[in-house]
Amino acid sequence: MPDNQGLIRERLGKLWLETRREEEILLELADHLDDHAAALEARGVARDAAAREALDSVSNWPEFREEILAAETEEAIMNYRTKALWLPALCALTLSNGCLALMQIFGVPAHFYWFGIGKDVQALCEFIVPWIISQPVVGAVAAYWSRRAGGTVRYQLLAALAPAIALLGLFLLILPWAMIVDKNVAHHVKLGAFLILTVTWVLLPSVPLLIGAAPFLRKPHAQA
């Protein structure tokens, strides 16, 4: 008989419930799998195949995990999301912006480039290369933290990309505001500036953030 309790624990990961309750759930689910496999064996299925088939009756373990948490308490699902998404994302945001602030305080030189965004109009772009180089570490920390907390790959990605997503959100808020309020600058110039800001502060940092996160992106409890 396979160690169904261990296999379930591996797939469900930590549920963040009271230890006794968590153990009870694992034991109960393992009992169910044992019975299921035994019933299959009784129907002539080979032992290994029966154990595998019983385990494969759950097609989506992360979803099953969320269903259990949702059933247990509304609070638990909040805790799960907080632990697996919001905290790692906040950590990434703080690290990323902290690095940027420190580099500006210590006068790390920035590279400036002019981009043409309209007739006789140019936008100044600022690249702080050491900051961009530091971003893989931020992405890695966030993705690792999210995975350790049982986050799905989507949560791991969102946490790792949090600094870029936050800036994109900020730009998306500023753009319509600038379009409506600031009447002295032509709309195509504002749009051009928005696109350049998005490229330099959102898309460009997203690449190192993803590179850092990539080695840690994994289904939290992927089937073997």
Next chain:
Amino acid sequence: MIGIDIKIKRGSGELAILALLDQEPLHGYEISKRIAQVTGGVLQFNLASLYPLLYRMEKRGWVRGKWEETKNGRKRRCYHLTRNGKKQLAPLREEWGMFFQALHRIAGVAHAG
């Protein structure tokens, strides 16, 4: 086997579980086996669909899980219908009866009642 939408399945599952536990306390696997047997496989609950439902019902106080030793000496978590669960049975039966009658009127779906 007929595919049944998950929400309808969940709602009907609650009624099925309450009705089964009204007869005798059962553990999870036995509940899923009985449901499949009695409904001829139309309603089937596996690990992922049964336990969240049972845990939700337990939180609501409709059923109570208790570790008990079975005839073969194995400890199993058996579910008992609580007084509160018993109170839910009649209104749920009525609700589902009305649902099938309504479906029958609109779409000619025959109900078992």
